[in-house]
Amino acid sequence: MVDPGAVAPLPDVPRPGALPTRPSPPRAGAAAPRRALPGVTPAAVASAWGGAGRVMVDLGRLRGLVAAVRAAGEVLRSAVRSLVWALSLLGMPVVPAARLDRVGAALDAEATLLAGRVTRAEEADGLLPARTPHRWRAAAEASVRSGIGDLTARAAFGRGPTATADSTVAQAAGRAAARLLSRAADQDAATGAARARAHPDARSGRRLGIPAGAGRAAAGPARAAAEHSALDALSAAGDHADFIAGFFDELGPAGLASLLTALVGRPPLPLGHRPTPPTGLDPRRDVPVLGRAFAAYSRLRSLDDVWLGQFNTLGRTDRADVVLLRPLLGAGRLDPGLLDRLGRLAFGAGREPPGGTRGRSARVDTPPPAAASGGLRPLPPGPGRPGATELVAYQVALLDAITVTPSLVAHFAVRHLGELLGVASVGALGLPVRTGLSEQATTAWSRLIATAGSQSIRRADPAGSATFVTGLARAADTAGGSSLPPRLRTAFVPALHTYADEIYDTVTAVVPGQIAPAESVGPVGPAGALRAVPATAWRALLREGLRGGAMAGLLGRDAAAFGTRLEEATAERTQGWNRTPAGLPASPRTLSYLRAVRAQAFFAEALGDAADAVVREHAEAGAEHRRQQAVLLDLLGTVATSIDLRNPAGTFEQLGVGVTVVEVEAMIRERYRDAPSAESRRILADLRAATAAIPRWSGAYEESARLLWRRRAGDPLRPVTVTEADGRRRAYTGDPRQDGYITGPATDFLDPTGVPRPAAAMTPAQRGAYLAWLESPAMVANNDRLPVLAGMAGGAEPAPVPPDRVLRPGG
Amino acid sequence: MMISDGASAGVASALAATRRARHEVAAALERVLAAGAGAWEGTAAELSAGRLRRLAAEALDVLDDAIQVCERAPGHPLGTLPQAPPTSRAIG
Numbered sequence: 095m096v097d098p099g100a101v102a103p104l105p106d107v108p109r110p111g112a113l114p115t116r117p118s119p120p121r122a123g124a125a126a127p128r129r130a131l132p133g134v135t136p137a138a139v140a141s142a143w144g145g146a147g148r149v150m151v152d153l154g155r156l157r158g159l160v161a162a163v164r165a166a167g168e169v170l171r172s173a174v175r176s177l178v179w180a181l182s183l184l185g186m187p188v189v190p191a192a193r194l195d196r197v198g199a200a201l202d203a204e205a206t207l208l209a210g211r212v213t214r215a216e217e218a219d220g221l222l223p224a225r226t227p228h229r230w231r232a233a234a235e236a237s238v239r240s241g242i243g244d245l246t247a248r249a250a251f252g253r254g255p256t257a258t259a260d261s262t263v264a265q266a267a268g269r270a271a272a273r274l275l276s277r278a279a280d281q282d283a284a285t286g287a288a289r290a291r292a293h294p295d296a297r298s299g300r301r302l303g304i305p306a307g308a309g310r311a312a313a314g315p316a317r318a319a320a321e322h323s324a325l326d327a328l329s330a331a332g333d334h335a336d337f338i339a340g341f342f343d344e345l346g347p348a349g350l351a352s353l354l355t356a357l358v359g360r361p362p363l364p365l366g367h368r369p370t371p372p373t374g375l376d377p378r379r380d381v382p383v384l385g386r387a388f389a390a391y392s393r394l395r396s397l398d399d400v401w402l403g404q405f406n407t408l409g410r411t412d413r414a415d416v417v418l419l420r421p422l423l424g425a426g427r428l429d430p431g432l433l434d435r436l437g438r439l440a441f442g443a444g445r446e447p448p449g450g451t452r453g454r455s456a457r458v459d460t461p462p463p464a465a466a467s468g469g470l471r472p473l474p475p476g477p478g479r480p481g482a483t484e485l486v487a488y489q490v491a492l493l494d495a496i497t498v499t500p501s502l503v504a505h506f507a508v509r510h511l512g513e514l515l516g517v518a519s520v521g522a523l524g525l526p527v528r529t530g531l532s533e534q535a536t537t538a539w540s541r542l543i544a545t546a547g548s549q550s551i552r553r554a555d556p557a558g559s560a561t562f563v564t565g566l567a568r569a570a571d572t573a574g575g576s577s578l579p580p581r582l583r584t585a586f587v588p589a590l591h592t593y594a595d596e597i598y599d600t601v602t603a604v605v606p607g608q609i610a611p612a613e614s615v616g617p618v619g620p621a622g623a624l625r626a627v628p629a630t631a632w633r634a635l636l637r638e639g640l641r642g643g644a645m646a647g648l649l650g651r652d653a654a655a656f657g658t659r660l661e662e663a664t665a666e667r668t669q670g671w672n673r674t675p676a677g678l679p680a681s682p683r684t685l686s687y688l689r690a691v692r693a694q695a696f697f698a699e700a701l702g703d704a705a706d707a708v709v710r711e712h713a714e715a716g717a718e719h720r721r722q723q724a725v726l727l728d729l730l731g732t733v734a735t736s737i738d739l740r741n742p743a744g745t746f747e748q749l750g751v752g753v754t755v756v757e758v759e760a761m762i763r764e765r766y767r768d769a770p771s772a773e774s775r776r777i778l779a780d781l782r783a784a785t786a787a788i789p790r791w792s793g794a795y796e797e798s799a800r801l802l803w804r805r806r807a808g809d810p811l812r813p814v815t816v817t818e819a820d821g822r823r824r825a826y827t828g829d830p831r832q833d834g835y836i837t838g839p840a841t842d843f844l845d846p847t848g849v850p851r852p853a854a855a856m857t858p859a860q861r862g863a864y865l866a867w868l869e870s871p872a873m874v875a876n877n878d879r880l881p882v883l884a885g886m887a888g889g890a891e892p893a894p895v896p897p898d899r900v901l902r903p904g905g
Numbered sequence: 906m907m908i909s910d911g912a913s914a915g916v917a918s919a920l921a922a923t924r925r926a927r928h929e930v931a932a933a934l935e936r937v938l939a940a941g942a943g944a945w946e947g948t949a950a951e952l953s954a955g956r957l958r959r960l961a962a963e964a965l966d967v968l969d970d971a972i973q974v975c976e977r978a979p980g981h982p983l984g985t986l987p988q989a990p991p992t993s994r995a996i997g
Contacts, residue, residue: 152945159941165936166930170933330956
């Protein structure tokens, strides 16, 4: 007689006879002496097992344990039957029986895992001549109860002792776990049919005291328990690739769709409102398990359109009920290819940017849109199918999943930018983004756009990131001054910040257009393509970013920081220039001063644009909009007062970084003042007047440099000797060949008569050399017009109003 | 309200079946724990042992609860008495 309380109900109470939690020393004279694998140390055994710690195993006892666990599982099944009978007799719910069945299934899973250990130990035990005749018998037997015995045995015996044997067992175990699910569904259907045959009237044969539906509920636990045991096995298998592959291969897209339908509690078929069948699934427990495993599976197998086409519960091959995937999207990192496919299904093919990254971001390899559609369509909303709310929730989850996939996010974002900005500004237009943009969708898109422009994505996917930012600038330019949500506008700021140096380098360049290093061959890379974006597009993007209001200070600091860095770098490479005998008309650093000022002026222009747009946007709107206008103008005015056009470093010191969108929204809500601040307007107008002082400065400089070069016979250029950043002395003569700017035909920007060709007609490599020559110390220092240009820049008095610190964070 | 003899007999047999099931399960789980002793060692072994102990505890919990449910069912002598204290379970 066994003490009914012999088993400790609490997990960690050590008792004699319980499984040891610490290894005990081997006992002399034990019936089956423990042996490490012959001829090898325990460490080697551990590595053979793939485990981190030392593993000692007694094969005989371990087999005994497997048998005992399997037997216990059997006993539990029988107990479940007794319990169902007893509880039904009393008219009680059979929930405890289902719980017990789940424990039994978990024991089965444990037995399978232990059997796997046995076979692996035997596999590693290569030196032993005495071995069981069929070393896969244990694994095969272990899985008999789950109905996989035949399969495992066939697979294992058929292949013989190979290195893939372990993987075969794991795959078979995974397949078995999946088959539990389909078998449970079949059983459920069969039970229902049998009952219908036996009792045509649903109420006939009902025992007194047994609630209606108890019979159905009694059939439910079998299914529930099977579902539980399958997911328990999946959970226990962890990230075992072979198990996961076997599980989802066997389950198939339709099976997964059924499982997810049960998980979210949706009726399986679009036939009115039939009650959802009872399920043993608990979303809180099972979704993370299933999600992680499915994410791993999506990386193991290519889940193509054929697979997606079968992902529904209707038995069709051309409908993807993708909304069912929503719970899984956040649980693990899905394969970028699958996410890309889902993105195309949900939001349409989008537009490839001109000179897009297809083939460059090589990791996302998708068929062209025509093949991608291939008749495959997502299920539209309908009875028994996802509603509009569910669809939006799915889209948000999908966007979030794409946001955390660095190799995809930039590529995906740039494809949909045009549509996104269009839909966001004019609402639903029957565009592929079907429901227009709800608030959640706007927020999700904003997160995606902000992430695509971030530094981390630039590091992870340089080509995609550069294509994204150029696409963003062009899209902002095309969208014009349309009314985008402030949140979306603020999402542009990370891209502006990440690429601040490149943007200001482009807009302050003496000569516009793509440039390339002399040694590069072939087309210009995406990073070089940044320079092909016209300054007006950058200005539009900056304007939209500023109209978000929140991060205007940060953007101002970027402009000022570019200027200070440029001046510092130029000073570094022209040290000691003024030791040159005979006076030079200008400092070789003058051009960098001019460009630094120009960067700030460019920012100030965009700031003025943004303020104008804010004023124009809500000119005829109600008080609410006027309040918003007043707050945004105040924010922009605050930034404007900090700009000292002649001194980027001073600007940098004075500017606050910014406030959050939430703070801006709070300000808009709290402000009662509904007229725009006249003071802010005046400051912005002053700033605009100050920046207007140097029209066409770059053209003027280029023209004067060309003149200098043309007159070199009569007015020879004076050489400039400087100490460069690395400490070497270097003399610049002003001759592009002698100074090393023209290295061969690829970089030769002079025509046969020795005059520079028009910049627009140059190749990128020639333009690069030309630009470097124009900015070289000799060309700058010998330019006698430059001091006049520099004097004009920032010549106007800055706004004498002290910075309004009230609006700053902590102000 | 009178409770019929039939109902009382039903409760009795349900209780007996449940108790028998608990007894058999406890014995089977005891055999598992005995077989596990010294079969293998290491982190994986400890984790596996922990899982088995938790499963054993849960199975017996379920069956104990089921026994209590039977004992409180109308028709059982205890069912008419004030709430009986939960049967004490040996924790070892």
